[in-house]
Amino acid sequence: MTRIRVAAFVISSSLAAISGILATSRLSSVTPDAGAGNTLLYAVGAAVIGGTSLFGGRGRARDAVLGGLVIAIIANGLGLLGVAAYLNFVITGGVLLLAASVDALARRRSASVRR
Incomplete structure (x- = not known):
């Protein structure tokens, strides 16, 4: 390994x-x-939103591509709405934080079920 x-x-x-x-x-x-700039944020966001865990684990490339589409839709939508550039980082970071929180809760729940 x-x-x-x-x-x-x-x-x-x-x-x-x-x-x-x-x-x-x-x-x-x-x-x-x-x-x-936002390259690293978008790359990590795409992977996490696609289902890859920040705490180690497995993920599929197909899911990361779907996560990338979600990130691209968020960035494009905020651009079309004329939102300030700094809010783009805040909103994308919030979505990433939400995805990581859901992953952490799911891991905690599955660990408690196994015991």
């Missing part, structure tokens, strides 16, 4: 490095804030 985890981190970081090199070569420059 440890070998698989290390291999996953090595592959992920290698692909991130390659994508950074490709982005730099394509644009001929990189800004210090490249990849920053």
